[in-house]
Amino acid sequence: MSFQTLVEQTEIHPEGNSASSTPFDADSFNEVVMSTYGRFPLALERGSGCRVWDTQGKEYLDFVAGIATCTLGHAHPAMVAAVNRQIQKLHHVSNLYYIPEQGELAKWIVDHSCADRVFFCNSGAEANEAAIKLARKYAHTVLDIANPIILTANASFHGRTLATITATGQPKYQKHFDPLVPGFHYVPYNDIAAVEAAVTELDEGNYRVGAILIEPLQGEGGVRPGDVAYFQKLRQLCDEIGILLMFDEVQVGMGRSGKLWGYEHLGVEPDVFTSAKGLGGGIPIGAMMAKKFCDVFQPGEHASTFGGNPFVCGVALSVCQTLEKENILENVQEQGAHLREGLKMIARKYPDHISEVRGWGLINGMEIKADSQLTAADVVKAAMDEGLLLVPAGLKVVRFVPPLIVTDTDINQALQVVEKVMVKVTA
Numbered sequence: 136m137s138f139q140t141l142v143e144q145t146e147i148h149p150e151g152n153s154a155s156s157t158p159f160d161a162d163s164f165n166e167v168v169m170s171t172y173g174r175f176p177l178a179l180e181r182g183s184g185c186r187v188w189d190t191q192g193k194e195y196l197d198f199v200a201g202i203a204t205c206t207l208g209h210a211h212p213a214m215v216a217a218v219n220r221q222i223q224k225l226h227h228v229s230n231l232y233y234i235p236e237q238g239e240l241a242k243w244i245v246d247h248s249c250a251d252r253v254f255f256c257n258s259g260a261e262a263n264e265a266a267i268k269l270a271r272k273y274a275h276t277v278l279d280i281a282n283p284i285i286l287t288a289n290a291s292f293h294g295r296t297l298a299t300i301t302a303t304g305q306p307k308y309q310k311h312f313d314p315l316v317p318g319f320h321y322v323p324y325n326d327i328a329a330v331e332a333a334v335t336e337l338d339e340g341n342y343r344v345g346a347i348l349i350e351p352l353q354g355e356g357g358v359r360p361g362d363v364a365y366f367q368k369l370r371q372l373c374d375e376i377g378i379l380l381m382f383d384e385v386q387v388g389m390g391r392s393g394k395l396w397g398y399e400h401l402g403v404e405p406d407v408f409t410s411a412k413g414l415g416g417g418i419p420i421g422a423m424m425a426k427k428f429c430d431v432f433q434p435g436e437h438a439s440t441f442g443g444n445p446f447v448c449g450v451a452l453s454v455c456q457t458l459e460k461e462n463i464l465e466n467v468q469e470q471g472a473h474l475r476e477g478l479k480m481i482a483r484k485y486p487d488h489i490s491e492v493r494g495w496g497l498i499n500g501m502e503i504k505a506d507s508q509l510t511a512a513d514v515v516k517a518a519m520d521e522g523l524l525l526v527p528a529g530l531k532v533v534r535f536v537p538p539l540i541v542t543d544t545d546i547n548q549a550l551q552v553v554e555k556v557m558v559k560v561t562a
């Protein structure tokens with residue numbers, strides 16, 4: 136086959152008004168792909184802005200955005216241009232060499248956060264792994280703790296590698312994967328007395344708390360914002376005993392909260408924080424940021440083959456610059472308030488079923504009452520039938536995480552669907 140034929144066969148038609156001629160065959164898919172995911176019976180084929188189309192040509196309003204990832208929505212011209220530019224120039228080399236795009240992206244992050252240094256990897260779990268390794272080395276070499284313990288929160292989520300499922304304070308992610316990684320201890324979220332007690336209790340012999348890893352807003356755990364007073368006391372406590380305060384900003388960071396970083400809502404700065412989901416607008420990238428004083432890694436101690444390659448860094452940089460240039464944070468604040476207000480109005484009509492609407496910017500949750508027989512999945516499924524994509528955050532919380540470029544019209548349409556869905560599922 137000639138190169139030209141190949142190019143013609145793979146030519147992309149962004150307008151793509153014709154759906155595939157053959158319907159998607161889920162059975163063949165399941166025959167060859169491991170069943171690690173519980174999937175909805177839906178196969179998506181293309182997207183534009185906040186809309187996606189399935190293989191039958193049906194349109195959906197996308198309030199999932201690849202789970203809080205597609206910051207600029209689908210096929211955003213800035214991303215398309217950056218992908219084209221970078222793939223033609225240079226896509227991958229190795230960290231054996233200097234990668235200018237990596238330096239530029241790191242500079243952007245450092246200029247726009249409390250961090251001094253950045254390490255790049257490919258996912259949220261890897262970014263948290265890097266933070267865990269950094270915290271352990273800091274504890275061993277600076278704090279002189281032989282067996283450092285990292286405190287994490289109940290109902291947290293930090294990823295699916297062995298260390299990060301251990302860090303995750305939810306037994307359902309750990310079951311059957313033991314022995315888990317030692318050196319973690321869990322405390323209830325937003326409860327400072329529990330942290331103080333754990334720090335005292337765990338201080339015996341060679342064991343001591345060496346760091347705290349926590350989300351500024353718990354995403355998967357049910358869209359639970361951090362409490363300002365709690366986080367300020369956490370910061371104080373860490374300063375007093377000299378341990379690292381590390382924030383997992385994988386879901387809430389990169390503008391989703393209406394500020395660039397979740398910690399800006401809490402009036403405290405972390406020593407270390409991680410990012411992934413929204414950072415590349417949907418291309419796989421993760422990053423671990425640290426202040427200079429705790430950047431303890433030496434050459435050869437941590438690495439990633441793909442991490443920070445020219446392709447992902449060039450594209451992520453264009454995502455960051457677009458966020459800034461198009462004043463997207465303002466849109467997040469405005470549309471986030473619009474969405475919450477609308478959801479609260481709906482919630483007031485269903486006091487027996489909806490207990491709370493909460494969130495920051497464009498990460499919001501609608502919680503279903505514990506004693507209602509409704510589940511988040513019921514609402515998500517009914518919404519999908521009506522052309523709106525949503526995602527549960529646990530059993531009882533419906534999560535709304537649209538692209539950050541979402542418009543007034545999109546929010547109004549989504550609210551209309553939710554209203555219709557509530558009528559249906561409570562009938």
Ligand SMILES: *Cc1c(COP(=O)(O)O)cnc(C)c1O
Pocket residue numbers: 257258259260261263292293294295350354355383384385386387411412
């Ligand atoms: C999604 C998520 C992760 C894991 O990210 P992956 O890219 O799936 O490894 C970690 N922490 C938080 C808070 C997340 O939301």
